[in-house]
Amino acid sequence: MALTIKEVEHVALLARLSLSEDEKVKLSQQLGAILNYADTLNTIPTDNVEPLTHILSVHNVFRADEVQPSMPREEMLANAPLVEAGYYKVPKIM
Amino acid sequence: MSKDYEVVIGLEVHAELKTQTKIFCSCSTAFGAEPNTQTCPICAGFPGVLPVLNKKVVDLAITTGLALNCEIPNICKFDRKNYFYPDSPKAYQISQFDMPICINGYLDIDVEGRRKRIGINRVHMEEDAGKLVHQGDITTTPFSLVDLNRCGIPLLEIVSEPDMRSAQEARAYMEKLRAMLLFAGVSDCKMQEGSLRCDANVSVRPIGQVEFGTRTEIKNLNSFRALERAIEYEAARHIEAIKGGETLVQETRTWDEEKQLTRSMRSKEEAHDYRYFPEPDLLPLKISQEWVNSIRAAFPEMPEQAQKRLVEEYGLPEYDAQILTLTPDSLAFFDQCLKQYPDAKTISNWMMGEFNRLLNQNNMEIGESKVTAAGLVQMLKSIDDGTISGKMAKMVLEEMFATGNCPEVIIREKGLVQISDEGTLLTLIDDIIKTNPKVVEDYKSGKEKAFGFFAGQIMKATQGQANPTLVNKLLKDRLNHIQ
Numbered sequence: 085m086a087l088t089i090k091e092v093e094h095v096a097l098l099a100r101l102s103l104s105e106d107e108k109v110k111l112s113q114q115l116g117a118i119l120n121y122a123d124t125l126n127t128i129p130t131d132n133v134e135p136l137t138h139i140l141s142v143h144n145v146f147r148a149d150e151v152q153p154s155m156p157r158e159e160m161l162a163n164a165p166l167v168e169a170g171y172y173k174v175p176k177i178m
Numbered sequence: 179m180s181k182d183y184e185v186v187i188g189l190e191v192h193a194e195l196k197t198q199t200k201i202f203c204s205c206s207t208a209f210g211a212e213p214n215t216q217t218c219p220i221c222a223g224f225p226g227v228l229p230v231l232n233k234k235v236v237d238l239a240i241t242t243g244l245a246l247n248c249e250i251p252n253i254c255k256f257d258r259k260n261y262f263y264p265d266s267p268k269a270y271q272i273s274q275f276d277m278p279i280c281i282n283g284y285l286d287i288d289v290e291g292r293r294k295r296i297g298i299n300r301v302h303m304e305e306d307a308g309k310l311v312h313q314g315d316i317t318t319t320p321f322s323l324v325d326l327n328r329c330g331i332p333l334l335e336i337v338s339e340p341d342m343r344s345a346q347e348a349r350a351y352m353e354k355l356r357a358m359l360l361f362a363g364v365s366d367c368k369m370q371e372g373s374l375r376c377d378a379n380v381s382v383r384p385i386g387q388v389e390f391g392t393r394t395e396i397k398n399l400n401s402f403r404a405l406e407r408a409i410e411y412e413a414a415r416h417i418e419a420i421k422g423g424e425t426l427v428q429e430t431r432t433w434d435e436e437k438q439l440t441r442s443m444r445s446k447e448e449a450h451d452y453r454y455f456p457e458p459d460l461l462p463l464k465i466s467q468e469w470v471n472s473i474r475a476a477f478p479e480m481p482e483q484a485q486k487r488l489v490e491e492y493g494l495p496e497y498d499a500q501i502l503t504l505t506p507d508s509l510a511f512f513d514q515c516l517k518q519y520p521d522a523k524t525i526s527n528w529m530m531g532e533f534n535r536l537l538n539q540n541n542m543e544i545g546e547s548k549v550t551a552a553g554l555v556q557m558l559k560s561i562d563d564g565t566i567s568g569k570m571a572k573m574v575l576e577e578m579f580a581t582g583n584c585p586e587v588i589i590r591e592k593g594l595v596q597i598s599d600e601g602t603l604l605t606l607i608d609d610i611i612k613t614n615p616k617v618v619e620d621y622k623s624g625k626e627k628a629f630g631f632f633a634g635q636i637m638k639a640t641q642g643q644a645n646p647t648l649v650n651k652l653l654k655d656r657l658n659h660i661q
């Protein structure tokens with residue numbers, strides 16, 4: 085079942101994508117097909133199966149609370165398009 | 179507050195945990211560092227990195243759960259909360275959605291002598307976001323500056339049930355919660371530095387109505403006072419809207435401290451849609467009963483136990499006990515005083531009175547003050563042995579507060595020694611009686627004021643240093659013996 089155009093627009097907004105009208109129609113079909121495929125999982129009986137929280141059956145992997153040096157600021161900022169006074173500089177969001 | 183309506187309040191509190199390192203990487207959490215000097219590819223959200231959980235965070239979360247009478251489920255996990263904002267470089271926050279570490283707790287508060295139980299819905303672990311700094315004039319600048327030092331600092335979000343019915347109850351809850359977190363040693367709870375933050379959900383309904391009214395969420399509440407004022411303002415705004423037949427909008431509002439009002443934070447996005455899903459990069463936690471028990475076994479004294487001790491062992495009033503146990507520093511100060519001075523109520527009076535006044539005046543916590551327990555005790559002993567009067571002691575304490583000097587030095591330097599020598603005082607008294615025969619007559623004819631005049635003259639002649647109790651006694655004696 086295809087997604088509605090409204091649903092596609094909502095998802096696109098959340099993902100910050102701007103889509104043409106043609107793309108919306110195309111994606112409504114494609115996303116619908118993906119959901120249908122995933123829906124086949126719902127046909128499997130799971131009444132006696134414990135819910136899985138992670139694909140690996142490993143738990144409790146921890147780090148000790150010990151400080152390690154951070155990365156030098158110049159290296160951290162090296163890939164930033166805009167930098168000022170040790171800060172990342174970005175368009176204002178209000 | 180109108181009698182026909184009741185306000186319904188729930189609080190979401192964020193507490194920064196007292197760890198050395200961040201929640202998923204080994205960067206320092208120290209406050210006040212230069213921008214972007216405490217970051218690494220993990221906390222700055224570079225592609226391909228993997229988070230590893232700090233065990234201390236889990237220990238502190240369990241501690242908090244126990245302090246708040248929560249259940250600690252056997253298993254919990256992390257989830258991704260997705261949103262775009264420049265303070266969140268990954269474009270998601272690692273948080274806990276449907277399987278938080280603590281659930282179903284409560285906290286008892288006392289308001290005007292009544293005890294009330296406030297439900298705790300949940301406590302979950304999450305990472306903090308970065309900080310946006312606005313450059314120049316906020317309305318005209320086209321840029322924001324981003325500091326990611328705070329990104330990945332461990333937080334607990336503590337969500338109450340909507341069980342509070344007044345701004346006063348909300349404040350009491352917040353104060354009690356802060357005391358619990360401080361005593362449990364899980365957070366510094368410095369509201370000004372942002373290590374304790376609070377959002378309030380407020381709605382109003384006619385008394386007797388079961389359904390909740392439309393709720394608004396108030397952000398940016400950085401002090402107990404702001405919390406109280408914002409709730410009062412918001413409740414009044416709701417009531418006015420309901421009475422005027424307006425429809426309230428469910429929205430997020432911010433508290434404007436300067437103008438003392440709440441303002442709508444127009445959301446650019448449609449209704450929040452965080453699309454939570456399980457964090458695949460972190461493994462679930464299994465929390466065994468042994469783990470919980472080992473934390474329970476190491477639990478420090480909590481405010482309620484301490485209050486009980488103060489009331490039962492030292493005979494303090496409930497009210498005193500509550501105030502003295504608002505912070506561990508305050509309780510430790512009291513306990514230290516009591517080791518060297520036997521009168522609990524006198525210590526409490528000075529701590530809650532003069533000392534507290536000085537702290538409030540200077541916007542300080544007891545731990546930041548130069549006054550030590552030993553200093554306060556020395557001052558109290560100087561009152562007891564008649565060296566200084568209670569009035570002088572207030573001056574001494576002020577000086578101790580300002581300079582950190584010990585009372586002995588202050589008393590000597592300021593020449594504050596009380597005159598308790600009977601001979602000296604009697605000479606003065608006789609002199610004043612002799613030069614004021616008219617006032618003596620007044621006294622004899624029963625005019626109370628006359629006595630005050632003489633006492634005042636003695637204090638004036640000694641620049642306030644005469645021992646007032648002794649002056650009264652000697653003066654009465656002399657006057658009554660005049661025929």
Ligand SMILES: [Zn+2]
Pocket residue numbers: 154200203204205216217218219220221222330
């Ligand atoms: Zn880091």
